[in-house]
Amino acid sequence: MTQYKVLPGPEHFLPPAAASMGIRLPNPGEGHINGVIVPEEQAYEEAARQFLMAKVPTIFPGPLVLWAWNEKAAKKATAIRHLYETLKECVTPQQRAMLIPMPDYRPKYPKINPEVEINPNHPNLTIWHNKIDCCMFVGVHCHQANLSLKIIRGGTSCYTIAMCAQAGHEDAMLSFRDASVEKIMKLAEWVRKLKGTVKVSQVVSKSGASN
Amino acid sequence: MSKERIKIAPEFYDIMPPEYQDLVNRATYGKEDRGWKDIGSAKELIEEHSLCAGCPESMAFRYILASLPNPEDTVMVGSTGCTSLVFPHVAVHNIHSLFGNQNAIASGLKRALTVRFPGRIKDVVVLAGDGATVDIGLDMTLQAWFRQEKFTTICFDNELYANTGGQESGLMQKGFVAKMAPVGKTFDKVRLPEIARESGCHYVVQCTVSKPSLVEKVIRNAVHVAREIGPTYLQLYTPCILEIGKNSMEGLQEMRDSEKPTERFAFKEFVSEPAKQLLAELAAKDKEKKAAAKEQLAAQQA
Numbered sequence: 001m002t003q004y005k006v007l008p009g010p011e012h013f014l015p016p017a018a019a020s021m022g023i024r025l026p027n028p029g030e031g032h033i034n035g036v037i038v039p040e041e042q043a044y045e046e047a048a049r050q051f052l053m054a055k056v057p058t059i060f061p062g063p064l065v066l067w068a069w070n071e072k073a074a075k076k077a078t079a080i081r082h083l084y085e086t087l088k089e090c091v092t093p094q095q096r097a098m099l100i101p102m103p104d105y106r107p108k109y110p111k112i113n114p115e116v117e118i119n120p121n122h123p124n125l126t127i128w129h130n131k132i133d134c135c136m137f138v139g140v141h142c143h144q145a146n147l148s149l150k151i152i153r154g155g156t157s158c159y160t161i162a163m164c165a166q167a168g169h170e171d172a173m174l175s176f177r178d179a180s181v182e183k184i185m186k187l188a189e190w191v192r193k194l195k196g197t198v199k200v201s202q203v204v205s206k207s208g209a210s211n
Numbered sequence: 212m213s214k215e216r217i218k219i220a221p222e223f224y225d226i227m228p229p230e231y232q233d234l235v236n237r238a239t240y241g242k243e244d245r246g247w248k249d250i251g252s253a254k255e256l257i258e259e260h261s262l263c264a265g266c267p268e269s270m271a272f273r274y275i276l277a278s279l280p281n282p283e284d285t286v287m288v289g290s291t292g293c294t295s296l297v298f299p300h301v302a303v304h305n306i307h308s309l310f311g312n313q314n315a316i317a318s319g320l321k322r323a324l325t326v327r328f329p330g331r332i333k334d335v336v337v338l339a340g341d342g343a344t345v346d347i348g349l350d351m352t353l354q355a356w357f358r359q360e361k362f363t364t365i366c367f368d369n370e371l372y373a374n375t376g377g378q379e380s381g382l383m384q385k386g387f388v389a390k391m392a393p394v395g396k397t398f399d400k401v402r403l404p405e406i407a408r409e410s411g412c413h414y415v416v417q418c419t420v421s422k423p424s425l426v427e428k429v430i431r432n433a434v435h436v437a438r439e440i441g442p443t444y445l446q447l448y449t450p451c452i453l454e455i456g457k458n459s460m461e462g463l464q465e466m467r468d469s470e471k472p473t474e475r476f477a478f479k480e481f482v483s484e485p486a487k488q489l490l491a492e493l494a495a496k497d498k499e500k501k502a503a504a505k506e507q508l509a510a511q512q513a
Contacts, residue, residue, distance in 0.1 A: 068218040077220035106299040116228050
């Protein structure tokens with residue numbers, strides 16, 4: 001059994017793919033936290049806790065939900081916005097919840113504006129710039145999410161959550177699978193449920209998000 | 212074919228960067244008579260380019276993107292070169308192929324799109340430099356034409372390998388001395404337009420990009436002929452001002468000088484009989500549409 005844990009970085013310039021370290025994906029009804037398979041309920045609670053603990057909890061919606069491809073995408077967009085609004089309501093004035101889009105995957109060298117967008121090819125720039133210490137990817141194609149999650153784990157101390165519509169992500173610190181409108185709404189419920197019960201993190205990292 | 216395909220989810224409209232908002236509100240997707248005159252007034256499909264100041268290739272790129280009849284359903288296949296630096300800023304699907312492979316990739320892509328989207332028009336346009344088209348990729352270029360693959364090949368002819376510092380290419384003119392070809396070219400410029408005609412291209416044009424209206428016309432013709440009949444080829448002179456020792460402001464004049472009737476980029480056009488017929492039909496339809504619009508305008512004014 002692997003001893004490897006998927007933890008906030010900065011881990012390494014090129015961190016290993018978690019899958020290569022023996023981390024496996026959750027089955028339906030499960031999630032993973034730091035690479036350990038857990039029941040989905042536990043993942044909701046931990047994700048909500050991480051959001052509420054963070055100074056700058058952030059949601060990164062990707063192209064699959066930012067663009068109204070179809071009815072399903074539009075419904076997910078509504079749910080994600082609801083999650084963000086809930087998060088905003090539930091954090092303290094010292095925290096700053098953010099919603100930053102990843103409109104597409106083009107390598108936008110050299111003109112990425114980290115204040116208003118995130119790019120999968122250098123997601124660390126947006127995380128560093130906004131001092132994001134907890135983020136959730138949703139609506140990002142898996143291969144781009146994997147790339148980003150690895151870069152983030154490699155170069156920042158940001159806690160990463162993947163709300164994946166497929167089989168989940170080993171490279172996130174916490175991953176859901178089979179994301180749906182219901183699951184996103186349920187996470188919002190958990191955020192509301194834990195409001196006021198979680199202490200904001202005071203951790204200061206030199207090379208991570210909260211520097 | 213319209214902006215219906217690129218709607219932002221309303222919940223996220225406010226957080227989208229302004230260039231994406233502009234794209235869905237002011238781009239010319241779906242506009243039937245889009246053309247180079249939209250440049251500067253509508254949202255362009257090329258946000259900004261990272262090429263040298265005054266680069267004729269950047270002008271050509273803008274004209275091409277403004278002239279594509281069906282940009283939202285067009286895939287451009289490119290090869291390594293200066294244009295590779297611009298494609299990330301372009302709001303048209305594109306594939307960056309292995310150097311020289313662009314026509315092979317475009318062949319497979321066009322066939323796959325035809326199978327996958329049988330009821331929809333999908334255009335494929337290859338855009339590559341002269342090294343990729345004529346030297347390293349000549350095999351793929353010719354084989355695609357022999358097979359009568361239905362896509363357009365555009366060659367940005369700058370007469371040398373500019374991106375890598377100025378090596379000799381097949382389209383370089385005889386006697387030219389480049390930075391990394393000090394002896395001077397010893398054989399003539401390859402006559403690719405003639406080769407294209409003989410290889411089965413139905414519409415072939417060689418010109419410079421000094422006249423945007425001409426570029427618009429040939430691009431539209433080439434795409435329409437490729438869509439309906441078979442392969443088409445455009446060879447556009449886009450001089451590399453750095454490699455031929457010109458200043459930023461001199462690119463346009465260089466093209467004007469090179470397109471004179473006795474010069475190597477004098478306008479050249481080959482059109483096959485089926486293509487002639489198609490273009491005549493399209494022109495007639497266009498004329499009818501314009502006449503109808505004129506009548507409608509007159510009726511409104513009366």
